[in-house]
Amino acid sequence: PILRLSGNYSSGYHWRQGIGPREARPTDRNVAWGGVDSHAFGTDEFLDLARLLGATTQIGANAGDGTPAEAAAWVRYCNAQTRRVPLWEIGNELYGGWQIGHTDAVGNAARFVAFRDAMKQADPGIQVMATGKGDEFGPAGLDRDDVWNDAVLRAAVANSGSAPDYLTIHPLVGLPGNLGGLPYALEWESAMAHPAFLDQTEIPEMIRDITKVEGLDAKTRLAPTEWGIIIGGAGWEQGPNHNVTAGAIYNALALNA
Numbered sequence: 001p002i003l004r005l006s007g008n009y010s011s012g013y014h015w016r017q018g019i020g021p022r023e024a025r026p027t028d029r030n031v032a033w034g035g036v037d038s039h040a041f042g043t044d045e046f047l048d049l050a051r052l053l054g055a056t057t058q059i060g061a062n063a064g065d066g067t068p069a070e071a072a073a074w075v076r077y078c079n080a081q082t083r084r085v086p087l088w089e090i091g092n093e094l095y096g097g098w099q100i101g102h103t104d105a106v107g108n109a110a111r112f113v114a115f116r117d118a119m120k121q122a123d124p125g126i127q128v129m130a131t132g133k134g135d136e137f138g139p140a141g142l143d144r145d146d147v148w149n150d151a152v153l154r155a156a157v158a159n160s161g162s163a164p165d166y167l168t169i170h171p172l173v174g175l176p177g178n179l180g181g182l183p184y185a186l187e188w189e190s191a192m193a194h195p196a197f198l199d200q201t202e203i204p205e206m207i208r209d210i211t212k213v214e215g216l217d218a219k220t221r222l223a224p225t226e227w228g229i230i231i232g233g234a235g236w237e238q239g240p241n242h243n244v245t246a247g248a249i250y251n252a253l254a255l256n257a
Contacts, residue, residue, distance in 0.1 A: 001056055002055060002057075002058050002087070003046075003050045003057055003058065004089075004225060006060025006225065007032075008032040008033070008093065008099060009030070009032040010061070010062055010064075010092050011032065011093075011100035011102075012100040015043055015062075015070070015074045016070075016073075019044060019077070022040050025040065025042070026039060043074070043077065043078065047085075058085070058088070058089060058129075059074070059087070060089040061115060063090050063091030063111050063112075063131070064092075064094065065100055068119070071090075071118060072122040073122070075088065075119050076123070079122070079123045079125075079126070083126070086125075086126060086127055088119060088126050088128050088129065089128075089223075090131060091111060092131065093131065095131070108130075108152055109151040109156075112131070112152050112155065112156060113155050113156060113158075113161065116128050116156070116162070127165040127166070128166075129164060129166040130156065130164035132152070132168045132206065133145045133149055134170065134171060134203075134205075134206055135170055135172065142201070142202075145209075146205065146209055149209040149210075150209055150213065153167070153209065153210065153213040157214065163213075163218070164220050166221050167206065167220050167223065168225045169202075169203075169206060169225075170224070170225065170226040170227065171224060171254055172226060172228055173228075173229055175187065175190060175191060175230070175231050184239065188240050191229050191246060191250055192249070192250060194254070195250065196257070198254060198257040199257035224254070228242045228250065228251060228254075229241055229242045229250050
């Protein structure tokens with residue numbers, strides 16, 4: 001029911017390059033994924049596609065190398081006449097070194113407040129999503145997740161500010177290709193155990209992060225805006241991965257969690 005325009009690409013995306021006559025749009029390097037980008041598919045094409053699908057729209061604002069003013073102008077462009085985009089994600093995986101303009105917990109918190117204030121001024125009715133962190137699985141990693149989420153939540157509600165409508169989570173389970181020669185069945189079990197971890201450990205931990213700051217009547221909800229199996233390295237196509245039945249089953253288990 002929701003069509004999302006975001007991801008690693010959004011951290012270096014400047015939306016004005018993707019509007020107006022297609023022949024006048026610039027072609028440049030795709031910094032996130034390599035190759036070239038013609039900007040032939042931009043905001044209006046995205047909105048048209050969502051309309052044809054009957055989907056609610058969600059856009060990820062560029063909080064990597066973008067500015068609050070740029071994001072606010074994008075909100076006005078989309079919503080000046082009617083609210084065509086109700087959901088706005090502020091940043092994408094800004095905790096990761098693979099991300100354009102990545103930052104630390106304090107930096108993410110400051111960016112969220114600056115972007116939220118500017119975007120809400122452009123349209124007070126939008127719902128905003130803060131970049132949450134739920135991508136680590138060991139005890140030390142869970143502690144790092146907690147520090148990240150606590151910082152952005154506390155900054156959001158400081159000085160009578162409004163809590164995020166959603167805290168994003170990207171439960172992507174990474175498996176190396178061929179897992180060192182393990183049988184397929186063990187690779188399968190490794191992948192399918194991850195939704196149980198989400199259910200029993202990760203999601204309850206993030207709920208505690210939220211209620212610790214906002215109390216039991218917390219407004220903020222979790223938003224899994226990306227999820228799935230990520231396989232890398234040699235032999236990846238021999239194991240369970242995102243584009244075969246294993247991926248569909250993993251997705252069902254994760255969404256149930």
